[in-house]
Amino acid sequence: MPSTQPSKLLASLFQHVGDDERLSVLDIGPAMPETVNFLSHYRCKLFCADLFSELPIVAGEEGEPSISERLDSALAYPAHSRFDICLFWNIFNYLSTDAIAALLHKLRPNLHRRSMAHGFAMHNVNTAQGDHVYGVIDKESLAVRHRGKPLPGYAPHGQTQLKHQLGCFNFERTVLLSDSRLEFVLSSKL
Numbered sequence: 001m002p003s004t005q006p007s008k009l010l011a012s013l014f015q016h017v018g019d020d021e022r023l024s025v026l027d028i029g030p031a032m033p034e035t036v037n038f039l040s041h042y043r044c045k046l047f048c049a050d051l052f053s054e055l056p057i058v059a060g061e062e063g064e065p066s067i068s069e070r071l072d073s074a075l076a077y078p079a080h081s082r083f084d085i086c087l088f089w090n091i092f093n094y095l096s097t098d099a100i101a102a103l104l105h106k107l108r109p110n111l112h113r114r115s116m117a118h119g120f121a122m123h124n125v126n127t128a129q130g131d132h133v134y135g136v137i138d139k140e141s142l143a144v145r146h147r148g149k150p151l152p153g154y155a156p157h158g159q160t161q162l163k164h165q166l167g168c169f170n171f172e173r174t175v176l177l178s179d180s181r182l183e184f185v186l187s188s189k190l
Contacts, residue, residue, distance in 0.1 A: 002034070002135070002143035008175050009185045011139040013085050013116045017042065026077065026110075027087045028052075032135030034143040035087070039136070047077040051091050052133075056153035057099045067102045075103075081110050088119035089134045090181075092165075093156040100157075100165045108168050108190075115188035117169060120181050122156035127180045129154040 017023055023044040031048040039046050054074045059067050131147035169186035
């Protein structure tokens, strides 16, 4: 059974979405029933690409897939897609600088000037790993489940470093949560 976590930022992703507008959402985590249920109230295309199941995303040895090739395989959404909302969750805590750059390079053609994103980062990079799976219950709350086992590749980035790495986004708002996580909302710089 998931626990519920309030969100002061999630609603801002949906504030400009009218009832008659189509919405395209990229969810970087597994398809969670809460998220599917919540988005079913919109005219929505949901693309789930569970990058967490691909961890660690690192450069392979010669003859093995590169980071870009691994991301291309994991992010198998139609090339012409334009995402209004990206749900990154806490994926950046598990990606190297090179993997973040490759992810944004892959994603950039699918963003537009009104694209928004949501996620979590660590306020203190020395904070212990907390493996969670997230889902959207409503505009003000998230479902949070504990993963069965720790994910590989945990190496969180500081907020300043993450701002630099996420160059195609502006940090609109951040909120420091009680467990030393930062919840953030991003807007496209395009």
